[in-house]
Amino acid sequence: MLASSATPIPFTIPAAAHAHDDYDYHNETIHCNYPHPVEQIRKESYPHMADNVYLDHAGMTIYSKELVLASSEMLLKNLFGNSHSHSGPSTRSENVTQKTRDQVLQMFNADPKVFDVAFTLNATHAIKTVGLCFKDCFDDFDYFYNLNCHTSVVGVRELASKSTPFNDLDDLNLNSDKQCIIAWTGQSNLNGERYPINEWNKEIKHRDPKCYTLLDAASLSTTSPPDLSDHESFPDFMAVSFYKMFGMPDIGGLIFKKDAAKKILPHKKYFGGGTVDAVALDIPYKEFKDELYSIVEEGTLPIHSIVQLSEAIRIHNSIYGSYKNISSYVKELTQYAIRRLQSLTYKSTGAPMVVIHSPNLPNQGPIIAFSLRNSKNEAIGYFDFEESVSLGGLSVRSGGMCNVGGIQKWLGRDTKDIIRDYNAGHTCGGAMDIVDGKPTGMLRVSFGAMSLKEEVDTLADRIVDFLKNY
Numbered sequence: 001m002l003a004s005s006a007t008p009i010p011f012t013i014p015a016a017a018h019a020h021d022d023y024d025y026h027n028e029t030i031h032c033n034y035p036h037p038v039e040q041i042r043k044e045s046y047p048h049m050a051d052n053v054y055l056d057h058a059g060m061t062i063y064s065k066e067l068v069l070a071s072s073e074m075l076l077k078n079l080f081g082n083s084h085s086h087s088g089p090s091t092r093s094e095n096v097t098q099k100t101r102d103q104v105l106q107m108f109n110a111d112p113k114v115f116d117v118a119f120t121l122n123a124t125h126a127i128k129t130v131g132l133c134f135k136d137c138f139d140d141f142d143y144f145y146n147l148n149c150h151t152s153v154v155g156v157r158e159l160a161s162k163s164t165p166f167n168d169l170d171d172l173n174l175n176s177d178k179q180c181i182i183a184w185t186g187q188s189n190l191n192g193e194r195y196p197i198n199e200w201n202k203e204i205k206h207r208d209p210k211c212y213t214l215l216d217a218a219s220l221s222t223t224s225p226p227d228l229s230d231h232e233s234f235p236d237f238m239a240v241s242f243y244k245m246f247g248m249p250d251i252g253g254l255i256f257k258k259d260a261a262k263k264i265l266p267h268k269k270y271f272g273g274g275t276v277d278a279v280a281l282d283i284p285y286k287e288f289k290d291e292l293y294s295i296v297e298e299g300t301l302p303i304h305s306i307v308q309l310s311e312a313i314r315i316h317n318s319i320y321g322s323y324k325n326i327s328s329y330v331k332e333l334t335q336y337a338i339r340r341l342q343s344l345t346y347k348s349t350g351a352p353m354v355v356i357h358s359p360n361l362p363n364q365g366p367i368i369a370f371s372l373r374n375s376k377n378e379a380i381g382y383f384d385f386e387e388s389v390s391l392g393g394l395s396v397r398s399g400g401m402c403n404v405g406g407i408q409k410w411l412g413r414d415t416k417d418i419i420r421d422y423n424a425g426h427t428c429g430g431a432m433d434i435v436d437g438k439p440t441g442m443l444r445v446s447f448g449a450m451s452l453k454e455e456v457d458t459l460a461d462r463i464v465d466f467l468k469n470y
């Protein structure tokens with residue numbers, strides 16, 4: 001459907017005559033504390049992004065040239081074997097894996113006496129593993145998850161006896177004798193809305209000390225990895241996707257408090273290669289390894305991806321200086337993008353071209369969810385816009401963004417709408433973007449460490465150009 005292989009057309013499109021955009025954006029500067037100007041970084045470290053306006057970092061950010069070169073060199077200069085034996089190549093794999101675990105914990109300021117990390121396929125796999133272990137441990141448990149979250153968090157409800165979505169702690173009712181997990185996202189993948197981490201965790205544990213907490217940090221970590229130094233008040237489990245942070249490797253992680261994990265993970269029923277120290281065949285006897293992460297990891301580790309991750313952490317730091325730099329740069333860029341999009345209005349009626357779906361624009365992550373409007377202020381579907389701009393090399397995301405709760409809240413959709421639209425042929429991100437006059441999804445742009453101001457300007461120009469037809 002999307003002609004991504006089509007030849008890109010040039011970006012500079014004159015603003016349509018009917019558009020009103022008197023905001024003097026040319027003179028705005030985005031402050032950046034990187035060791036080198038961001039434009040230079042983009043050109044030198046990301047030559048593969050040339051001719052692209054890439055605004056889908058919440059989906060996946062882009063790897064640097066240095067990362068590809070350094071990890072290739074590591075793999076070519078060293079022999080890595082399966083770490084389940086004692087040979088030189090095997091020991092080398094084991095050593096690099098342990099070093100990478102230390103680097104990951106250090107990156108999040110996580111004390112290794114308190115926390116550990118298991119490598120997973122992705123964030124979904126990390127979240128699912130917590131749910132499955134919980135099921136094996138307690139069988140009967142209640143699950144609470146915040147509304148504006150990814151379907152990967154919602155899915156755990158299928159393992160629970162009862163599940164309840166919540167907006168914020170005011171509607172979280174924890175009066176149950178049963179065990180429970182409370183899961184929430186640090187940053188909505190839909191609209192960048194951020195949720196308290198330590199504050200919520202403290203309050204939840206105060207209300208019900210026996211419950212466990214799970215933070216989905218897949219989106220938040222992309223540009224603002226959470227700080228785990230105040231470990232007392234941090235959630236028990238945290239899921240991340242490393243490809244969202246560095247572009248590659250394509251793996252995720254489950255970072256867990258050892259104290260909490262000790263009570264849950266060893267109850268997992270399934271075991272596989274690398275998980276157990278002893279197994280008997282005629283009785284259900286097994287002994288898990290002491291290292292809790294091995295219970296999650298099962299089987300041969302993605303050793304080449306782990307080598308890449310080690311390099312990714314080192315190189316990201318050398319390109320950008322720190323995540324603090326990245327976080328403050330993308331915050332400014334996001335605020336600029338919000339101002340720029342809000343400045344687009346129809347000359348004839350003064351109606352806005354763009355409606356942004358977020359409750360707290362001054363304080364949100366680098367993700368903007370929006371819908372386009374015609375000059376009569378009526379909603380326009382997302383599909384044609386995404387399709388038309390993708391032909392010119394502009395990447396945005398459209399549809400439901402795997403976030404049903406956010407879409408329900410911001411587009412005023414309910415369960416009846418979802419089922420009716422599905423029966424009418426609508427699928428998440430599909431071409432049926434308006435059903436019975438109601439939008440089924442929205443557009444999303446998201447920024448990464450190397451995003452540029454001129455990409456925001458191109459987006460604005462493309463919107464104005466597209467709306468000439470409306």
Ligand SMILES: Cc1ncc(COP(=O)(O)O)c(C=O)c1O
Nearest residue numbers: 122123124150152189218219241
């Ligand atoms: C907030 C959030 N949670 C979970 C996921 C799922 O991550 P993965 O696809 O790496 O499993 C995503 C992916 O976009 C996300 O943004």
